[in-house]
Amino acid sequence: MNSEGITFEQAMAELEGIVKRLEKGELTLDESIGFFKRGVELTKYCNKKLDEAERSITMLIEGENGITEKELSV
Amino acid sequence: MPKMSALTVSELNRYIKELVAKDVILSGLWVKGEISNFKNHYSGHFYFTLKDEKSLLRCVMFRSNASSVAFMPEDGMKVIIRGYISVFERDGQYQLYAEEMQPDGIGALYIAYEKLKNKLAAEGLFDAEKKKKLPYIPRSIGVVTSSTGAVIRDIINVLSRRFYNVNIKLYPVQVQGEQAAGQIAAAIGRFNELDNVDVIIVGRGGGSLEDLWPFNEEIVARSIYGSHIPVISAVGHETDYTICDFVADVRAPTPSAAAEIAMPERAVMENRLDGLKMRLRNAINKKTSMERLSLKRLEGSTAFKQPYNRIYQSRMLLDVQKRYMEKALEALKIDQRNKLSLLAAQLDSLSPLSSLARGYCIIRSEKDDTLIKSVHSVSLGQRLEISLTDGKLDCTVDGIKGDENEQ
Incomplete structure (x- = not known):
């Protein structure tokens, strides 16, 4: 089970699904533990994603060599 | 000026109103101008003045029409209005009763x-x-x-x-x-x-x-x-x-x-994530404690407490069977023993010894130990052994007498 490559939304949605299934309590213990592990992985992943983005403000400028980004002073 | 011809104010205003109402142009026209003094009354009616550089025109737009205006008019807005002119008798003022309003200049847009x-x-x-x-x-x-x-x-x-x-x-x-x-x-x-x-x-x-x-x-x-x-x-x-x-x-x-x-605010997302995390833990804790409980219940069951129960039971059954068998054997023995003594008694009653006791005797030839049953099987002077109940006599045959009816 790999979390890389999925978006924050996908991770949140999957996590929500897992929590709901676990709360229903209809899974076997093995399944529950499997889902729980995945859930923990997803929460870590979501936290990571929350901290990941960098603050920057840029302006896109179309030039002859395609597009460039210029820092925008605010 | 004759006083007779004087009208009351109301009469005059009503007259003018009727005059205006009859006018073909005034009863249905388009007017353009800039809105000022706009009031959106709580009743839903619009009250405002339409003006250009030189003049003002009082306007009212009742709710039934005002509600279908696609934009909210405001002061300074240039509009084109369709409506009719009528006189408000009380104030002696004519005004435009607006039925339709469009922004001006951009009508095409x-x-x-x-x-x-x-x-x-x-x-x-x-x-x-x-x-x-x-x-x-x-x-x-x-x-x-x-x-x-x-x-x-x-x-x-x-x-x-x-x-x-x-x-x-x-x-x-x-x-x-x-x-x-x-x-x-x-x-x-x-x-x-x-x-x-x-x-x-x-x-x-x-x-x-x-x-x-x-x-x-x-x-x-x-x-x-x-x-x-x-x-x-x-x-x-x-x-x-x-x-x-x-x-x-x-x-x-x-x-x-x-x-x-x-x-969305970071805090909101973090809260949501925390909430999910908590629910995740609660759910797994609930599951494991539930499973633990059923495990305890299983451990407490008789099968686990007395694993040899079945063996004991079988052994007990075996013991009972064994006892039955022994009893049956014993009964058989007693039965046989009874039969045996019965037979022995019968045998006893048939024994020649008892006949001896009653006074009979057994005679055997001394020479060859044969049983003597007839007088014809002996000869004079033959040695015989006579067994009685309490001993034996050694005898010699002195005479032989056969029974008369035998001849």
């Missing part, structure tokens, strides 16, 4: 707007099910607006306040004038090509319908509809509706609101 809106609606460009969901936490936000306008500043302010880590990419465009629509559409298309943002905000500040016009153009509507990146529209003020607003996945009333919509 207005019609074009309505036409395009209906066309695109029919094509399904505004359908709710076509709306894309906004990402929870966009890593980067594309903004299509003027680099000098207030929109980008508002967005940067809100986003900086809400989220520490956000990447804003501004694609500068003209937001009014002939170039604007093409540039806006191209910018949206460019973001989609580059695929470097998670959500796009398209916007500009408030302005007249003409100012906002680029956002009512089909090319912009189609580029928004074709965008695979969700688009938030933030055009003009809260009361301004553009085609862009209808096609966009979300309409924000203001640029600041667009930023707020694009980026």
Whole structure:
């Protein structure tokens, strides 16, 4: 089970699904533990994603060599 | 001047009113002018004055008509009004009773707007099910607006306040004038090509319908509809509706609101995540404690407590059977013993010894020990042995007498 490559939304949605299934309590213990592990992985992943983005403000400028980004002073 | 011809004020006013009502022009006309002194009465009626450089005209628009005006009139707005002139007898004032109101000067634009809106609606460009969901936490936000306008500043302010880590990419465009629509559409298309943002905000500040016009153009509507990146529209003020607003996945009333919509507060997301984490733990704890409980119940069951129970039981059964068998054997023995003694008694009664006891004797030849049963089997002088109950006699045959009836 790999979390890389999925978006924050996908991770949140999957996590929500897992929590709901676990709360229903209809899974076997093995399944529950499997889902729980995945859930923990997803929460870590979501936290990571929350901290990941960098603050920057840029302006896109179309030039002859395609597009460039210029820092925008605010 | 004869007093007889004097009219009352009411009579005069009524006369004028009737006169006006008969007039073909005044009973149905278009008037254009600028709104001033506009009052939106709580009853739903509009009261205002229409003016030009030289004159004023009092106007009223009753709720039944006012409610179908597509925009909110305000002072300074140039409008064209269809209605009729009538006299308000009490005040001796004539006024325009407005039935229909359109912004002036842009009447053509207005019609074009309505036409395009209906066309695109029919094509399904505004359908709710076509709306894309906004990402929870966009890593980067594309903004299509003027680099000098207030929109980008508002967005940067809100986003900086809400989220520490956000990447804003501004694609500068003209937001009014002939170039604007093409540039806006191209910018949206460019973001989609580059695929470097998670959500796009398209916007500009408030302005007249003409100012906002680029956002009512089909090319912009189609580029928004074709965008695979969700688009938030933030055009003009809260009361301004553009085609862009209808096609966009979300309409924000203001640029600041667009930023707020694009980026939910970090704290909100963190709370949500924490909530999920807690529920996850609770759920697994509940599951394991439930399983533990059923395990305890199983451990407590008799099968686990006395694993040899069955063996004991079988052994007990075996013992019982064994006892039965022994008993049966014993009974058989007793039975046989009884039979034996019965036989012995019978045997006893048949024994010659008992006959001896009753006085009979057994005679054997001494020579060859043969039993003598007849007088004919002995000869005179033969030695015989006679057994009695308590001993034996040795005898010699002195005479032989056969029975008479035997001859």
